[in-house]
Amino acid sequence: MTTFNKDWKKELSEEEYRVMREKGTERPFTGEYNIHNDNGVYKCKGCNQELFSSSSKFDAGCGWPSFDEEIKAGKIKEISDKTLGMIRTEIVCAKCDSHLGHVFNDGPTESGLRYCVNSVSLDFDKSD
Numbered sequence: 001m002t003t004f005n006k007d008w009k010k011e012l013s014e015e016e017y018r019v020m021r022e023k024g025t026e027r028p029f030t031g032e033y034n035i036h037n038d039n040g041v042y043k044c045k046g047c048n049q050e051l052f053s054s055s056s057k058f059d060a061g062c063g064w065p066s067f068d069e070e071i072k073a074g075k076i077k078e079i080s081d082k083t084l085g086m087i088r089t090e091i092v093c094a095k096c097d098s099h100l101g102h103v104f105n106d107g108p109t110e111s112g113l114r115y116c117v118n119s120v121s122l123d124f125d126k127s128d
Helices: 014-020
Strands: 040-044 050-053 076-081 088-093 099-104 114-117 122-126
Touching (some): 050 114
Antiparallel strands (some): 040 122
8 A cells, every 4th residue: 555645547657557556567678767877866756755876776787777775775665576486575665655676686786786676667866
């Protein structure tokens, strides 16, 4: 359940709704932010909460934007995901429960994490 009422179908495109509210996945290598190198902050498209800094973004070669840490602890919730015959960790926005993607313990940086995020779940505020 979301932390606030919102008519998601009116607010989101069909694809955004499928991914963010129905826990879908966009096709790899198709997202707006997969190859994106501007400086700024990535925010939840559902509620505008800041999620990731561009300084934590890296190219994992997986086809989705990847980050090694959230912008501040508590911005993202982790949920056990046992769908599709796998055990993974789903990540959702802690404020509005929008599905973002998954986090894996195979990241190349010191954190060892790879937050693999659907571009359609994100907005971006460019730094000046």
